[in-house]
Amino acid sequence: MQYYSYRLQIKNGDWLQRAGRLYQQYIVDQYAKIEQNRLNYLKFNQSSLRTELYNGAVDAIHAGDSSRDIGYRIILSLSFIGGLRHMY
Incomplete structure (x- = not known):
């Protein structure tokens, strides 16, 4: 950059x-x-960004949802410009 x-x-x-x-x-x-x-x-680098705090996929698996219906979640950092979190 x-x-x-x-x-x-x-x-x-x-x-x-x-x-x-x-x-x-x-x-x-x-x-x-x-x-x-x-x-x-x-x-x-999701592991270094502390994404384990967002356990939505793990909670869904434990609730009985099939793992085929669950996508892979990527958490954007607060410093990423242009994301929804930045807009708020």
């Missing part, structure tokens, strides 16, 4: 800002890449 922030700064003699629509596509692609990287971090 810091690398792309540096690349997107307006500097004299930089050709990137003069690329027009290609520059806009570059910005969108890099934003999507950064967001996917952040989401992958949250997905693969």
Whole structure:
């Protein structure tokens, strides 16, 4: 994220800002890449984010629901911008 922030700064003699629509596509692609990287971090590091506090799936299994009907829950951290928890 810091690398792309540096690349997107307006500097004299930089050709990137003069690329027009290609520059806009570059910005969108890099934003999507950064967001996917952040989401992958949250997905693969659920154990370090203390998600055991949210035992909804375990409670459902103990209540008799079949495990096929239960999806995999990924908890977003409070610092994730754009999620529902951030909106509240």
